[in-house]
Amino acid sequence: MESLFLCPICSAPLRRGERTYTCPSGHSYDIAREGYVHLLPPNRKHSKSPGDDKAMVAARNRFLSAGYYAPLREELERLALRYAPSGRTVLVDSGCGEGYYTAGAASALRASGRDVAVAGVDISKFALRYAARREPAGEFAVASAYHLPLPDRCAHLLLNCFSPMAAEEFVRVLRPGGVLLYVVPAPQHLWELKEVLYDAPYPNPDEQIPYEGFALLEVCPVEDLLRIGHPEDLRALFQMTPYVWNTPRAGVARMEALSHLEVRAAFRVHVFRRE
Secondary structure (H helix, E strand, C coil): CEEEEECCCCCCEEEECCCEEECCCCCEEEECCCCCEECCCCCCCCCCCCCCCHHHHHHHHHHHHCCCCHHHHHHHHHHHHHHCCCCCEEEEEECCCCCHHHHHHHHHHHHCCCCEEEEEEECCHHHHHHHHHHCCCCEEEECCCCCCCCCCCCEEEEEEECCCCCHHHHHHHEEEEEEEEEEEECCCCCHHHHHHHCCCCCCCCCCCCCCCCEEEEEEEEEEEEEEECCHHHHHHHHHCCCHHHHCCHHHHHHHHCCCCEEEEEEEEEEEEEEC
């Protein structure tokens, strides 16, 4: 079957078979058992397992699957329905992670009667193992947001949740008039957790940055009070954040001593139209 992906060597269109992707030049890429393909350019230096590691991905999958960030997923579904075309829709998720938001947007679009083609890209193969299972009708590839293995002007809707803002590349793959949903943490996101972890926590930046090639349509706030009553869910939240890399031992000990925590989840969804 035809694929949304391009060959990372010659940029020719790929065709998806039962076990491999192939291009007309004979380049071939095996489909992993879980359903994703590795499309990082072979001439670029990268580690054997780039991106989030197995433990961080498992923690995030546990936390998201428990529904704590459901309000954000529901807002992305609402915006996808509002801004996607009424007919065939190509949905691209750059930095798709475990596919939680990818699957939500795709499911909402299909339920509205749209014909949806889905491509998800992430640098972590561990994340894509979950994504390919969560959205089996989609295509998923290990690739960089700065070198998306996708044709010019192919996407009607592009998701980017907590991932690098590769604006130039997003302009390239979005059709004129296509829409980017760009999710960032709001200043007070996870503030109560940060108060436990750090002696002097500080808010996230709340920046309004214009991006060349895009017009800002709206900024949609999403906020919720999370009541985390299971210690394993609290540890999963900690392990899925960048805090896991730079928290002092004393802060980790305070967090691990908690049995529950009420914490704010606060996001901003920036809605951009490709000019």
